[in-house]
Amino acid sequence: MLRSHAVHGRVIVHADLDCFYCQVEHVRLGIPTSVPLAVQQWDGLIAVNYEARKSGVKRGDRTTAAKQKCPQITLVHVETIGADDELDDAGTRHDKGACKVSLERYRTASFAIMAIFQAHCRRVERASIDEAYLDLTEEAAKLCQEVEAGNARDVADSPETDLQGTAGHRVDPTNAFDRALLAGARLTAAMRLAVEQELGFTVSAGIASNKVLAKLASSINKPNKQTVVPAGASSDMLDTVPLRSVRGLGGKLGETVVSWSKAEKASDLKRFSQQDLVGNFGTKTGEWLWRACRGMDDEPVAPNLKPKSLSVCKSFTPVRDEESVLNWMRLLCTELSQRIAVDREAWSRRATKLTLQMISLKPGSRANQRDAGGGNGKSNTSTTRSRTVDIPGGGESPTTASLVSEAMAVFAKTDNALPCSRLALTAHEFCGLISGRGSIASFLRALPPPPPPPQQPMPPPTSPLEKWGSKGVKPDAKQALAVDPSGQAGGGRSLPEGDDEDVPGTETAEASIGPRDVPRVGSKDDSRVDRSRNFQPSSHLAGAACDERTAPSPLRPGYERCPKCGKVLAPEDLQEHLDFHYAEGLQERYTREGDVARDMAARMSDREGLPKRKIQEAGGGKRAKSQTKRPAAGLRIDSFFKPT
């Protein structure tokens, strides 16, 4: 494609949901974000909304401390499973000693959001439950072409978005790459708007030439804002950013690098030669550091929305008998089997391996573990071990029982596992379903006429992304030096950095404390019930979202075809037309994508069994749950969550 100038650099976006877990609860419970709210897990807060932060409530605070700081705060406990956790009336009946948390609620919302991202960009990498990287290079180049052809408003003219330049730095409108970034910013703004209108979640974003910069940028203007890093601003930005806040340098490596170099800001590392860095931190890490502090990073956005593994874990007060271990194991396996089933339907794949990890107390251990002088911790009071086995039956719909027996068999074979304080199970190494007769795949395939070849949700993974572990970074010098526009100087912006939003790391929640009586799920819902919902067996998120510009028919010069509806539009109408889609046609598209998320949520409520029947039945094997099966009519995210 004509992109002789887009080749100057990539347009990378880092999209970050603001205090995600809190937002999910706000939407689910219909609580306005103006009320201070936090999500708790046992006695600690794992997410705090912006209103509550004003009172000084922070992530990690104890609930009592939170209430002292902010008496009016609403606390919502994450969903828990196990030990008849039902009825948590007035109080909080979340028994840490008998339940485990479930993050499914947040995963569901996460995938719904990712689906929208995917609808706006063909290259989306789900980086975590609430973050994604997008490569908008192509889309931005295309928009630039439109602008040049006079078919769209100039990219520098985007007043409707909350686009912001990095502190004091004005984007250079004569710089082709800056224009590409601006185009990306416009597209990003539209995408964020879609997420907010369709699901009710606000997103912050950073738009830059690579992942490292985009990530730093997204945190600059936190709640619900986006920040662009113009070509000339990256250098100054790194002058203000603490080294430790660069992705990958927040832990031990960063600590080591700082103490070794005395660098405070990221750019301070520029004073060291590449050899110096390599000599001290190894080839990969050294070369990566050398480049990163210069605002260079060529790590590709790896198109991928699917999780690579599914894991469940639980830490508990040490148990010494296998009986107790079995109980925890059952709980873990119950959740894992359900998640495997959901994953299977969502991605048409099966996990083939199971890894059991356990932490056991060492022989002569004390109930104490203190570590001073943070060199390297691990007071040897416990050991962690893991063992991997094949999932029986090739991973075809493993039942809770089968997982339990497998896991317990492994556990039993492990010596000194006994005083056990933590168990973790991971299902991984996925592969396609065996399309034999009897399989769901063939079942679905049999009904309608030959369904179109399962459209590849994601574009094929282009290149193995390199990561830096505790050791080093894979430089892949190839295109490293060649392409990278962002090394210049320019203006910078203060980088408050403060507390990030985000989720602690877990994901699902259930119990609610605050407004116990508020099934007010569809508060904002304009009840735009949709009718046209036809099921598509396996076309999930990406499927529908991907671009399929297959046959570009000849258009009159200056005219463009709307990628959404195919309509041919006049030059200046295109942008408006696209915005229009987001503001309106979105409901339609979302309806489709929503199916997946809602579907997942619905399934989560069924107990295992998961009959190979077509659709899941109401009141899935669970007795207590008052799961009123709702026939889903057009629904919004609210509907994913059970009202009560």
Place this chain on the structure above:
DNA sequence: CATGGTCGCGAG
């Protein structure tokens, strides 16, 4: 005193 619970990656 101590946040868990999930994820992904790379070194060994």
Place this chain on the structure above:
DNA sequence: CTCGCGAC
């Protein structure tokens, strides 16, 4: 495949 790190 196992272990540890880093991040959310």
